[in-house]
Amino acid sequence: MKEEILHAVDILGTVTFAVSGVFAAMQKKLDLFGIMIIAFITAIGGGTLRDMLIGDLPVVWMRSAETPLIILVSAGASVLFRNVIRNFQVTLFIFDSLGLGFFTVLGMQKGITFGLSPGICIALGTITGCFGGVIRDILLNNIPLIFRKEIYATACILGGLLYFLLLQTNFSKDWLDVVVIIIIFLIRFLAMRFKWELPVIYSKKTDDR
């Protein structure tokens, strides 16, 4: 039961990440190929970078047809039904935030399997959850959104810290992942609802290097 729900969250997360890529690419007036590539990279970019950094190669999405097919179908459907989908912003936001939590926990667990220290595992979780969007923004010639606005990566880091804190306690290991996914979801949801933002820091006169 729990496994099935987590698998569903995985798929929903992949789908919404791909959809977010499609809409970002359409804003920049890319052609059909460009849109599909941006959808792919948004959905699998974070996990790909994680696997390249720790050396789990070939990267995971190359080992089965499931993820590429899900992305292909959901990106194609988003292009076709782009005017309908736009009315489901809240639903997409909820799936996106659940996906963020799921991918973060997945990345952390992979770091633990590779014997890496807690701080590095949290970094890997954050990379898994957030860097698909970062690479999407770079390819579309934007400064990555999560570096400028929104509590996004911060939700992953806080969730990651909680994960390792709970690991030190008697908290049931069976539900640890579910709890952290929900916490990350809630932080992201509340941050959006109440427009929480990190401070922007700059000074008037700065030099480049």
Next chain:
Amino acid sequence: MKEEILHAVDILGTVTFAVSGVFAAMQKKLDLFGIMIIAFITAIGGGTLRDMLIGDLPVVWMRSAETPLIILVSAGASVLFRNVIRNFQVTLFIFDSLGLGFFTVLGMQKGITFGLSPGICIALGTITGCFGGVIRDILLNNIPLIFRKEIYATACILGGLLYFLLLQTNFSKDWLDVVVIIIIFLIRFLAMRFKWELPVIYSKKTDDR
């Protein structure tokens, strides 16, 4: 004989990719070092990304001096003779398109050697052929050209599909690579000649995430 011809296509492709990097870099008024780096990345970027994704490390161009030397010499010559080379656009275009076909087939064959599924092999072939140019465009702060205009990656994908279709038939395995290289070359050539383009899809009101 066939081996020698394919090796010549490999070298011509590397040279023209490097030349295309030099000209793109000169447009952005880079200095000599910047020009050489962009030439390198255009020529070896696609294969490098492929090798990093599948874990064939150190990446191929690090294992022999041949490719780096070819790039160094041809990029240096393009800088010196930039006003002459500009008169050979059609020749460069033909070599570039042949190189595109060759690198695509090379990437697919490597995917097959690594035991990956056909869809992934086609993706790897397309990455090998196209992503040097993508990384070049990112470094030069442009949205990658192949995401916006031109049938380029599409030629690789169609050629890749044909490759795996012919593999199912009795078609001679000796000539499979040559035929697919020619098909990719022809699609690219005809697309340029008749200005075929993929549809650009966008909608008036879109939100970023």
Next chain:
Amino acid sequence: MKEEILHAVDILGTVTFAVSGVFAAMQKKLDLFGIMIIAFITAIGGGTLRDMLIGDLPVVWMRSAETPLIILVSAGASVLFRNVIRNFQVTLFIFDSLGLGFFTVLGMQKGITFGLSPGICIALGTITGCFGGVIRDILLNNIPLIFRKEIYATACILGGLLYFLLLQTNFSKDWLDVVVIIIIFLIRFLAMRFKWELPVIYSKKTDDR
């Protein structure tokens, strides 16, 4: 004694690379998370790319807590004391140049350990020293500074050539690394002092591909 001094140079280099990332990020008005990420990537980006290219995975900074902690603390301190630090430009420049020399030699020595040829080792050294700044510039949506102005990578390449030249002679292997670090430092320092630059090459009418 020598080991301790080199370790100090390593740390000072990491700190100043992180500080340069913080200031570049503040110029673009990033939020706190964005600033920390840019600091990290500037400090470890070059070594990370090197390790991903040669397959020394997980990448080095993941294997101990020291480097991440140094970056976290120095980036945090730079944000807090940004108005004080700005008065220590010359000191930062000296540490940055020493770090450049150290990281270049480190990258070359790793290439030698992996059995790669001298040209590739010099490339790896240059990547180690320079590509953190390149990735920083890409993320901040700038054309990388070292492709346009300043003798920076050129100092690494000249230092690298000297390294392999001296390796052919009877020069003491114990002091080879120290000498090359100092030479790279001096080239960079003199280039800045006397405003040496590489020629910028461009032509009036160029085509993109």
